[in-house]
Amino acid sequence: MSTTPFWGPDFNALAQEDPEIANVLLAELERVRGGLQLIASENFTSPAVLATLGSILSNKYAEGYPGKRYYGGCAEVDIAENIGIARAKELFGAEHANLQPHSGASANIAVYGAFTKPGDTVMAMSLPHGGHLTHGSKVNFSGKWFNIVSYGVRQDTEQIDYDEVRALAIQHKPKMIICGATAYPRLIDFAAFRSICDEVGAIMMVDAAHFIGLVAGKAIPSPVPYADVVSFTTHKVMRGPRGGMILCKAEHAAAIDKAVFPMMQGGPLMHAVAGKAVALKEAATPEYQAYAKQVIANAQALAAGLAAEGMRPVSGGTDTHLALIDLQGIGVNGTDAEARCDAARITLNKNAIPYDPQPPAVASGIRVGTPAVTTQGMGVPEMSVIASAIGEAVRDVDGSKAPEIAARVSELTSRFPAYAR
Numbered sequence: 001m002s003t004t005p006f007w008g009p010d011f012n013a014l015a016q017e018d019p020e021i022a023n024v025l026l027a028e029l030e031r032v033r034g035g036l037q038l039i040a041s042e043n044f045t046s047p048a049v050l051a052t053l054g055s056i057l058s059n060k061y062a063e064g065y066p067g068k069r070y071y072g073g074c075a076e077v078d079i080a081e082n083i084g085i086a087r088a089k090e091l092f093g094a095e096h097a098n099l100q101p102h103s104g105a106s107a108n109i110a111v112y113g114a115f116t117k118p119g120d121t122v123m124a125m126s127l128p129h130g131g132h133l134t135h136g137s138k139v140n141f142s143g144k145w146f147n148i149v150s151y152g153v154r155q156d157t158e159q160i161d162y163d164e165v166r167a168l169a170i171q172h173k174p175k176m177i178i179c180g181a182t183a184y185p186r187l188i189d190f191a192a193f194r195s196i197c198d199e200v201g202a203i204m205m206v207d208a209a210h211f212i213g214l215v216a217g218k219a220i221p222s223p224v225p226y227a228d229v230v231s232f233t234t235h236k237v238m239r240g241p242r243g244g245m246i247l248c249k250a251e252h253a254a255a256i257d258k259a260v261f262p263m264m265q266g267g268p269l270m271h272a273v274a275g276k277a278v279a280l281k282e283a284a285t286p287e288y289q290a291y292a293k294q295v296i297a298n299a300q301a302l303a304a305g306l307a308a309e310g311m312r313p314v315s316g317g318t319d320t321h322l323a324l325i326d327l328q329g330i331g332v333n334g335t336d337a338e339a340r341c342d343a344a345r346i347t348l349n350k351n352a353i354p355y356d357p358q359p360p361a362v363a364s365g366i367r368v369g370t371p372a373v374t375t376q377g378m379g380v381p382e383m384s385v386i387a388s389a390i391g392e393a394v395r396d397v398d399g400s401k402a403p404e405i406a407a408r409v410s411e412l413t414s415r416f417p418a419y420a421r
């Protein structure tokens with residue numbers, strides 16, 4: 001097989017045709033090479049996945065599923081999607097897999113579509129306690145079209161209150177209960193959710209968008225044996241292309257497939273579906289499993305390092321790839337912390353903490369994640385360098401220390417470059 005097909009991905013062709021956009025790509029590469037990416041939902045996907053994304057598969061219309069398409073000419077893309085489905089079922093021990101959701105939010109819309117009707121009661125984690133927009137936010141379809149009952153974390157442990165979940169489920173008899181979150185650093189007790197769902201006859205949906213990459217690497221327990229349906233993104237810890245995926249029990253396969261297409265989406269993004277297949281192959285390797293374990297070790301080291309800098313990890317630490325950090329003890333809010341770190345080329349996000357006295361636009365905390373820096377090859381020693389850089393940056397009220405901190409950051413990233421030259 002030729003390793004240089006005519007279509008590229010040809011950066012020189014882009015640079016000639018559209019230098020303005022080519023410059024954005026180059027500047028973004030320099031940005032990620034020169035700074036620390038601690039956004040918990042971001043990562044660096046592999047060159048093989050990028051090559052698939054930048055390929056002619058982007059051109060193909062393939063509405064439907066392999067062997068049952070609404071368009072001709074799908075023989076080749078059928079092979080890619082079938083390989084991806086088989087890899088997903090094998091990697092996660094799932095009875096059925098759908099690789100077509102365009103994103104995590106699209107996957108969630110399809111799950112609602114498969115199991116509920118507008119007006120039904122659905123239980124999910126409250127947003128201020130770490131839930132996602134698609135778990136009932138008033139500005140999202142979920143909050144507009146469904147009767148959402150929210151559960152949260154206990155104020156003392158800052159962990160999910162399973163007694164509250166059970167009591168609310170018995171009281172409200174939801175059609176579906178969602179577990180999974182976007183800013184929850186702890187493991188979720190899937191067996192507890194299963195027994196609550198069985199008790200009230202609810203569908204158990206796990207939104208594993210954040211942590212599925214750790215499950216793929218066998219670094220944390222899997223929700224697949226417990227859940228009716230597991231939705232997730234492929235671009236967070238899992239390190240694949242931007243997109244979504246759904247796993248489910250065989251009995252729900254037809255409902256899920258129909259909900260993804262034609263209920264919620266049109267044609268699949270076949271370049272992304274093929275990219276998911278590539279990422280699934282990568283995720284089945286020993287190297288990936290070592291990465292997944294290191295992501296958690298790094299998050300725990302970073303949380304401990306930040307605690308030593310006077311910043312409190314919510315719930316006392318983390319079992320996963322992210323830590324939520326309460327900055328009230330040092331008198332800095334999340335918005336200022338985010339801006340000050342940004343000035344020092346440390347990219348992270350402000351985040352509400354449970355029972356936050358500040359409005360969400362200000363927030364009392366930050367969220368940090370280790371997938372990207374772990375992909376770059378950093379380990380526990382680098383996490384203490386990062387923790388002290390953050391400790392200095394968040395207290396840098398007038399920005400006078402930012403250049404010096406940024407220089408230390410760039411020294412670190414030059415030793416662990418993203419997309420090495």
Ligand SMILES: *Cc1c(COP(=O)(O)O)cnc(C)c1O
Nearest residue numbers: 103104105132181182209210233
């Ligand atoms: C990121 C995330 C999503 C949405 O994924 P998108 O690809 O951004 O649409 C859904 N649920 C949870 C819990 C997430 O963290």
